[in-house]
Amino acid sequence: MPCFYKTECLRSAIDGSDGVQVKEERTDRAYESGLIGFFERWSTKKELNRKKQKKNKTVS
Numbered sequence: 210m211p212c213f214y215k216t217e218c219l220r221s222a223i224d225g226s227d228g229v230q231v232k233e234e235r236t237d238r239a240y241e242s243g244l245i246g247f248f249e250r251w252s253t254k255k256e257l258n259r260k261k262q263k264k265n266k267t268v269s
Contacts, residue, residue, distance in 0.1 A: 229261045
């Protein structure tokens with residue numbers, strides 16, 4: 210049975226609380242496979258870390 214809401218579900222999951230972790234893992238995999246370079250990985254991880262800290266401050 211195909212799910213017509215698959216894309217919406219996946220997008221909401223990535224935008225949710227564990228979305229930053231998923232994006233970090235995806236960035237690490239892209240770096241390990243050679244799709245992105247060191248500076249792009251560093252920049253992306255820094256941006257994701259800032260988002261994670263911002264979420265932690267709003268939750269507290």
